[in-house]
Amino acid sequence: MGYLLESLGTALGMIIHLNGEVLGAVGVSLATSLTATVFSTVWGVPLGAAVGVGTFPGRRIILTLLNTLMALPTVVVGLLLFGLFSRQGPLGGLGLLFTPWAMIAGQTVLATPIIANYTLSAVTGADPRILPTALTLGAGRLRGTWQLLLEVRFGVMAAIVAGFGRVIAEVGVAMMLGGNIRGYTRTMTTAIALETSKGEFAFGLALGMVLLSVALMINLFLNLMQQR
Amino acid sequence: MLRHFVITTLLVLLAMPAFAIEHLRLATTTSTENSGLLAELLPPFEKANDCHIDVIAVGTGKALKLGETGDVDVVLVHARSKEDKFVAAGYGVDRRDVMYNDFVILGPKSDPAGIKGLKDAVAAMTRIALTQATFVSRGDDSGTNTRELQLWKAAGIKAEGDWYLEAGRGMGEVLTMADERRGYTLSDRGTYLAYRDKIDLGVMVEGDKRLFNPYGVIMVNPARHPHVKVKLARKFMDFLTSDTGRKLITGYRRGGEQLFYVAD
Numbered sequence: 001m002g003y004l005l006e007s008l009g010t011a012l013g014m015i016i017h018l019n020g021e022v023l024g025a026v027g028v029s030l031a032t033s034l035t036a037t038v039f040s041t042v043w044g045v046p047l048g049a050a051v052g053v054g055t056f057p058g059r060r061i062i063l064t065l066l067n068t069l070m071a072l073p074t075v076v077v078g079l080l081l082f083g084l085f086s087r088q089g090p091l092g093g094l095g096l097l098f099t100p101w102a103m104i105a106g107q108t109v110l111a112t113p114i115i116a117n118y119t120l121s122a123v124t125g126a127d128p129r130i131l132p133t134a135l136t137l138g139a140g141r142l143r144g145t146w147q148l149l150l151e152v153r154f155g156v157m158a159a160i161v162a163g164f165g166r167v168i169a170e171v172g173v174a175m176m177l178g179g180n181i182r183g184y185t186r187t188m189t190t191a192i193a194l195e196t197s198k199g200e201f202a203f204g205l206a207l208g209m210v211l212l213s214v215a216l217m218i219n220l221f222l223n224l225m226q227q228r
Numbered sequence: 229m230l231r232h233f234v235i236t237t238l239l240v241l242l243a244m245p246a247f248a249i250e251h252l253r254l255a256t257t258t259s260t261e262n263s264g265l266l267a268e269l270l271p272p273f274e275k276a277n278d279c280h281i282d283v284i285a286v287g288t289g290k291a292l293k294l295g296e297t298g299d300v301d302v303v304l305v306h307a308r309s310k311e312d313k314f315v316a317a318g319y320g321v322d323r324r325d326v327m328y329n330d331f332v333i334l335g336p337k338s339d340p341a342g343i344k345g346l347k348d349a350v351a352a353m354t355r356i357a358l359t360q361a362t363f364v365s366r367g368d369d370s371g372t373n374t375r376e377l378q379l380w381k382a383a384g385i386k387a388e389g390d391w392y393l394e395a396g397r398g399m400g401e402v403l404t405m406a407d408e409r410r411g412y413t414l415s416d417r418g419t420y421l422a423y424r425d426k427i428d429l430g431v432m433v434e435g436d437k438r439l440f441n442p443y444g445v446i447m448v449n450p451a452r453h454p455h456v457k458v459k460l461a462r463k464f465m466d467f468l469t470s471d472t473g474r475k476l477i478t479g480y481r482r483g484g485e486q487l488f489y490v491a492d
Contacts, residue, residue: 087408087428097408098393175397179405182367182394194396197286198369199293 003201011206019206021182021191026210029187032100032178033168036107037115040163044112045156048119049145053131066120069113074172077109082176098179103187106173111163118162122155123148161222165215188214250279252460253300255292257371258398259329260304260443261285263418263487268480273467279460287370287398295319295446298453301461304468306371306443320446326468327477327488328442331375332420333433334403335361335412343412349436354383360391362411364402367394371441376414379438403427416441418487442491445469 014022051062083089085097085105096102130151134144149156167173171189178185180194188211195204260266261283270281284294288305295303296319304326305311314320333352335343341361343352356363357380365387366373380387393409395402399419406413407427420431433439445465450456467473474490481487 098405179393179401180396181405182396184393186396190396194368197290199290 007202007205010202011209014203014206015210021203022207022210024183025186025188025191025207026214028100028185029168029189029211030214032103032174032187033107033164036104036111036167037160037164039104039108040111040115041160044115044163045119045149045159047112048116048159049123049149051116052120052123053145053148063120066113066117070117072110072113074106074110074170075176077106078173078176081106081109081173085177097177098181098185100178100185102177103174103185106177107167107170110170110173111167114166115159115163118159119149119156122152122159125155126152157222157225161218164218168214169211250277250457250460251282252279252302252457252464253282253284254302254304254464255284255286255290255294255300256304257288257291257306258285258400259306259372259416259419262398262400262422263416263482264422265418265477265480265488269468269473269476272472272476273464277460277463281464287366287368288374289369292319295448298448298455300448301456302445302447302464304443304445306441307374308442308444310371310374311444311446315446318452319449321449321451322462322465323444323446324465324469325491326443326445327490328440329488330417330434331372331414331439331441332417332431333412333439334406334415334420334429335432336407336410337428337430338410339432341412344430344432346433347436349379349433349438350382352433353379354385356412357383357385357387357391360389362391362393362406362409363387364393364395364406364409364411364413366399366402366414367396368398370399372399372414372416375439375441379414382438403429417485418482421483421485421487424483443488 051059051066081102082097084091085094085102086092087097096105126148130148131144134147135141139147169189171193174180174185174187175190175193178187178190180186180190186194188207192204192207192211195207256266266283270283274280284291284300286294288307288310291303291305292310292314294300295314303320311323315323333343333349335341341356341359343355346352365376393405393411395405397405399415400423402413403415403419403423404427407429412432413429445468447458447461447465448456450458477488477490478486
C-alpha cells in the first residue's frame with residue numbers, strides 16, 4: 001500500500017508543478033484527437049443521418065458495415081494504415097508515417113463509425129413527424145434533414161463525444177502510426193505505455209490521472225451545454 | 229453436455245499438480261529475446277532441471293527495476309554501470325559475466341552525414357549531430373539507450389532538436405522507424421541481423437571498442453526478497469557460465485553470423 005501511496009504523491013506533485021513532459025503529451029493528445037474528431041464529424045454525421053432517413057439500395061449493407069466497424073480493433077486499423085503510409089506502401093511518398101498526421105488518419109478511421117452509428121440512432125429515435133412536417137412546410141430533403149438533426153442535437157453531441165472518447169483513450173493507433181516520438185507524437189496513452197515499460201510507475205500514474213481529468217472536464221462542459 | 233463439462237473440469241483439476249513444476253522468473257533485455265538466443269539456450273536447462281523459466285523481456289532499466297521490487301529471481305542485462313549500482317545498493321548478488329556482443333551504428337545507404345567506414349564511434353556521432361542528420365534514439369532507458377547517451381557525452385554533445393527523435397520503444401520498432409525516417413541509429417548487432425532483410429539500413433560504423441557490449445547475470449538479493457528461488461537461480465547461473473552454456477552461446481548463429489561471444 002505504501003508503494004501505491006508514494007507513487008500517488010509523486011504523481012500529484014508532477015501535476016501540480018505542470019511537468020513539461022506531461023503537458024507536452026497532453027497537448028499532442030488533445031491536438032490529434034480533436035482534429036480527428038472534427039474530420040470524423042464532418043463525414044460521420046451526414047453519413048449517419050443519410051442512412052437514418054434515406055431509403056436507397058445498399059442501405060442495409062451500410063448499416064451492417066457500420067455496426068461491424070464499431071468493433072474495429074485499433075491494432076487492425078494501425079496495421080492497415082501502417083502498410084499504406086510505409087515507404088514501401090502506396091502512400092509512402094508522402095512520408096507521413098511516424099508523424100501526427102498518420103495518427104490523425106488512424107483516429108479518424110476509428111471515430112467515424114462510432115459518430116455515424118450514434119447519429120443514426122439519434123435520428124431513428126426522433127419523433128417520426130419531424131421530417132414530414134418540415135417537408136410539408138416547404139423544406140427540401142436536405143433542409144428537412146438539417147432541421148431533424150437540430151431537433152436531436154443532443155444525440156449528435158453525444159455521438160461526437162463518444163467518438164472523441166474512443167480516440168483520446170486508445171493506444172494502438174497512436175503507438176503504431178505515431179511511433180511515440182518525444183515532444184512530437186508522444187501522447188498521454190503512449191507515454192503511459194512507455195513509462196510503465198521503463199518501470200516509472202509514478203509518472204505513468206500521473207499521466208493516467210491527467211487523462212481522467214481531461215475526460216471529466218469535457219463531460220462537465222457538455223453537461224453544462226445540455227442544461228441550457 | 230453439462231456432465232461432460234463437469235467431468236472435464238474435474239479432470240483438469242486433478243491434473244493440476246502435474247503442471248506444478250518450479251518456475252524461475254528471468255527479467256532480460258529485448259535483444260536477447262529478439263535475437264532468438266533464449267529459445268536456444270533455455271530448453272536444455274528446463275529439461276535437465278524439470279522447471280520452467282518465465283522470460284520477461286524488457287529494457288535493461290525496467291529489468292533492473294523488476295529485480296529491485298523482487299518481482300523476478302534473476303536478471304540478465306547489459307549496462308555495466310547500472311549493474312554495478314544495482315549490486316552496490318544491495319538489490320542483487322553474485323554478478324557474473326556471461327557473454328558479449330557489439331553495437332553497430334546503422335544508417336541509410338545515402339549516408340547524408342558521411343560516416344560510412346569511420347573507425348571512431350564518437351567522431352561518427354559528432355558528424356551526425358553537426359550535419360543535423362536524423363537520428364532515432366531508443367529513449368527507453370535500455371542498455372542500448374544508455375550506451376548511446378554515453379557516446380553523446382563522450383562527444384560533448386547535447387543531443388536535441390528536430391533531427392533527434394526519441395522513440396521510447398524497443399530495438400525492433402526503432403529500426404523500422406529509422407528506416408522509414410531515413411535516419412541513423414545505434415543497434416545491437418543481433419537485432420540488426422534479425423531485421424536486416426526487412427530494412428534498408430546498412431552498417432556504417434563497427435569495431436570500435438566503445439561499441440563493445442557485455443552481458444551480466446545477477447541474482448536478486450534473497451536477503452531482501454526471501455521468496456527468491458536461490459537454489460534454482462544459482463543452478464541457472466552456473467549453467468550459463470558452464471561449458472555447456474558457453475558452447476550453446478557461441479554456437480548460436482543467425483543469418484550465418486555468430487551473435488554472441490563468451491569472455492575467455
